[in-house]
Amino acid sequence: MWNDAFPSFLIGLREGLEAGLIVSILVATLARAGQRSRLGALWAGVGAAAALSLSFAAVLTFTAADLPTGGQDAFAGVLSLVAVGFVTAMVFWMRRSARGLSGDLKARVTEALGRGAAVLAITSFVAVAREGLETALFLWTTAESAGESQGPVIGASLGVALAVAACWGLYRRVLRINLTRFFSATGVVLIVIAAGVLAYGLGDLQEGGLIPGRTALAFNLASIDSGSWYATLVAGTFNITPAMSWLQVTGYLLYLPPVMFLFVRGIRATSTATSTATSTATSTAAGAAAAERPAPATRARRRAAARAADEQALAARIAAKRAKEQERSAARRVPRWAVGTSIFAVPAVAAVTAIAVLGPAKSGTAANAVALSESGCGTGWSDPRAGAQSFELTNNGHSTAEVFLIDPGSNAVFAEIENLAPGTTRPLAATLSGGSYAFRCAFADGTALSSKTYTLGGGRTARASSGFAPVTDQDLQQPVADYRDYVQQTLPVLLADSRRLDADLAAGDPAAAKPDWLTAHLDYEGLGAAYGTFGEYDAKIDARATGLRGGPHDASWTGFHRIEYGLWHGQSAAVLRPLGDRLVADVQALIKAFPSQSTDPNDLALRAHEILENTLQFQLTGTADYGSGTALATANANLHGTQVVLSTLAGLMRTRDPQALASIDTWIQTVAADLNAARDPDGSWTAVNRLGSARRQRLDADVGQLLEQLSVVPGLLEERSSA
Structure with missing residues (x-):
């Protein structure tokens, strides 16, 4: 504060x-x-x-x-x-x-x-x-x-x-x-x-x-806690x-x-x-002051006399102007109360007028004060009409609630409020077409109830809120299972390629280790491990040096990026060999732990957006490159991981927003073409810092646009069983 x-x-x-x-x-x-x-x-x-x-x-x-x-x-x-x-x-x-x-x-x-x-x-x-x-x-x-x-x-x-x-x-x-x-x-x-x-x-x-x-970030210091005292x-x-x-x-x-x-x-x-100016005035007056310098008392009397003369002259001018003005305006004098009232009333009237003109055509705040509790949901909608609607929802119950504005026939959700605490009031706005609507309230104590059905006359309203069918926990079970199957099939490939890299390091062969490092690293990046999906194993396998006390020289740093730093900075086999052994051990531990790790169904939809968000923040800015110059290859693997996640969710999206899915597919192909165009003639990957300015700006812009399209996925496919 x-x-x-x-x-x-x-x-x-x-x-x-x-x-x-x-x-x-x-x-x-x-x-x-x-x-x-x-x-x-x-x-x-x-x-x-x-x-x-x-x-x-x-x-x-x-x-x-x-x-x-x-x-x-x-x-x-x-x-x-x-x-x-x-x-x-x-x-x-x-x-x-x-x-x-x-x-x-x-x-x-x-x-x-x-x-x-x-x-x-x-x-x-x-x-x-x-x-x-x-x-x-x-x-x-x-x-x-x-x-x-x-x-x-x-x-x-x-x-x-x-x-x-x-x-x-x-x-x-x-x-x-x-x-x-x-x-x-x-x-x-x-x-x-x-x-x-x-x-x-x-x-x-x-x-x-x-x-x-908005998503084309110049920097993203994710290691800085935005809630820390210095950041705030x-x-x-x-x-x-x-x-x-x-x-x-x-x-x-x-x-x-x-x-x-x-x-x-x-x-x-x-x-x-x-x-x-001061210097000039001082030098000019110096001779005269030296010739005749009045006593302090004399100077004070002169200043007082001059001030009195100025004030008398000012008073005389004011009196003359006042008399002249009084003669001219005697016949048209305005009462004092009118002047005072006007200058205070005009701003207030102007403010009320501006609010009335700039605000909604008909305010719903007072008419649509909607109350809810464990005994009744959505009471008080006194002005059900098509068009822009504003509600003030007040929770008069004893537990936190989720509130949905739905179509009672199809259960399509048009607006919602999450975590409405007892005793609090929050606004809810929606633009509605003609049809049937109801409020549905789901309380933290398990109480779930709906309001009466409100019928709105009229047809389709311009810019009306698009309703979408709520996704249940059961709907997400198959996509989660499909994604986990993909991960379990890919992890053995990751282990085999990590062992090949380890063998190269043990043999002291950096020329062979570099391409094998890239292969194994892309295996991992294609898994879609956004924001620490694999818990502590992600930090062991793919952490950056950001935030470590010793930076790239910190003894606790391990994983792909640590090996990358060593290979492209000429570190010896004696230094790199233990890192290869540690990588293999960590991948084996991940394979063993993954079957018991749970996957939150809501995380899958979030991951569809977060994978490439990480890419834009860390790969396309070059902050995750420790010398290999393969950030674009990593971005390509991240794009593949995004496609895998989307493929598991495609069925749910197709029935809710097929246009969004088609737009996402179009932009995925655009970004893929951008990445392929950035490769060198021999097929190797161009380092981000070697891309031309125009090509880099286009890639950033296209990834940003793809992220804009992907941003609808988490909200669209959020689990809403209570709706």
């Missing part, structure tokens, strides 16, 4: 200090001019600006909440880019304008006083509203990127509170702050934070489908995560260095100009 609070704290402090300085200058100007009676109009403008900012935040929150998931991502992404633009303009504007801010505002107040209370209120409103809108937008985007609101709210509140205290101290002259240095230092930090928000926004646009390439600190503060796409990294690097360079250069230029 606290790591998410820092960016919001800095925004609250800086923007609060900017707004507070503006208000302090306006109040001081009125006080010096003897116009304290006009403070009400000034505070009315400040209050209206605050109301507008809060209304803007409400529009952002409620509009985003009513969008579908992809729409929320796109909405957040666009606003993140807008926020980056605002913040960038803000830090540059404040760097240029900090010195002349007081004089500019005094001139505006002088002008406004001569035109009446309404103009003064509008002046303060415009001056403060800009800061408020920037604050609302940037705080909203930082909260979105954090994924929670508690930390950002606490951080922003602390920042604003500190800013208010600082402004009070400045106004009372009990505190002195070098504002130029303050805004320069915070500007540097905000530019770094804005770069992270930019990367986050680009990622959201990719998640929302507006920009392709970096992610919360700078929006840098262990896995980022190429577009996110490119946007980050294209923004941060040039913007930071221009900002720092501007700071130095301003400092140089100030120093030069």
Whole structure:
């Protein structure tokens, strides 16, 4: 939480200090001019600006909440880019304008006083509203990127509170702050934070489908625990995560260095100009000061007299303008209550209007408050109609529940919520065509019941949710058995090829060992062992050196990649021979243990996507290559493993989403053609780092597109016996 609070704290402090300085200058100007009676109009403008900012935040929150998931991502992404633009303009504007801010505002107040209370209120409103809108937008985007609101709210509140205290101290002259240095230092930090928000926004646009390439990762530091304190600190503060796409990294690097360079250069230029002007003024005045230097008391009296004269002149100008304006506007004076009411009411009315226009045509939140418990499921759907439907599902029971919106005739699932805890409320959205629907609730204590059937009139609705038949545990038994048969048939081949490699190492023949190493390694990679399928044996047989204390020199490192490192780095037979023996022993242990290892039916559908996800993260980036240059051969074996897994699931997919299966097959053939085209003329595999830029980008893009197609498989074939 606290790591998410820092960016919001800095925004609250800086923007609060900017707004507070503006208000302090306006109040001081009125006080010096003897116009304290006009403070009400000034505070009315400040209050209206605050109301507008809060209304803007409400529009952002409620509009985003009513969008579908992809729409929320796109909405957040666009606003993140807008926020980056605002913040960038803000830090540059404040760097240029900090010195002349007081004089500019005094001139505006002088002008406004001569035109009446309404103009003064509008002046303060415009001056403060800009800061408020920037604050609302940037705080909203930082909260979105954090994924929670508690930390950002606490951080922003602390920042604003500190800013208010600082402004009070400045106004009372009990505190002195070098504002130029303050805004320069915070500007540097905000530019770094804005770069992270930019990367986050680009990622959201990719998640929302507006920009392709979400699965084309520039890096994926899988060895870093994303939940660790240091990972959450970096992610919360700078929006840098262990896995980022190429577009996110490119946007980050294209923004941060040039913007930071221009900002720092501007700071130095301003400092140089100030120093030069000060030096010139000092040298010019030196002779005169030496000739006649008044006593301190004399100088103080002169300053006091000059200040009094300035204030008298200011008061005279204000009085003259005020009298002239009163003569002109006496006949058209607007009541004060109308001015105050308008400037407070207009933002609220505008916010309500915007929410009504940008939100759904008819909100289902209140009408479709649906309750469930062990005694009743899905009660309260008072507005069953075709089209977009929004529900607020509340679990009034005593145990956690899964809730499904189904077709009671075919049991097809159209929407679902998992793990709805007792006493909690969560949203559920679906776009429905005409037909029959019901809620089905499955509680953790074994209770399962359905609601009454709701009949929706009308025909097919555009972009309606596609229902799919739920997969039962029994449906997955045969695919799991088929996959396990394939593994048990392949493991003896792996053992034979591993023994051949071991013999080469024992004979001290690296020339023979290298091709035999590749053969045995591809046997293992073709098994589809995604994310440690074989438990501890996967770590022994195919682990990388990432995360080991000694890196590639760690004594505990064993398996194919350790042997690869030794063969392609010229290590001796004495070093490699024990590694070959250990590999054979570990494969034998896997063969013995596999019959007793259980396979979760849901893991099979997950594996269909995860195998090539690993390929994109580790093989196509070259991070799993320890010298052999055979990452593309491994990718080809992974593609074969994916096809094996899909072949066991094809029957279930064909009856639920045949178009998805056909699209997957098309992209598998495309990726296979890309890999074959990357081979050298003699049939050997080209190292990833030797691929041309265009060919490598095409391969990454095609694998990313295949992963997009495969991403539907886990959700489509998840076991849903309770539905």
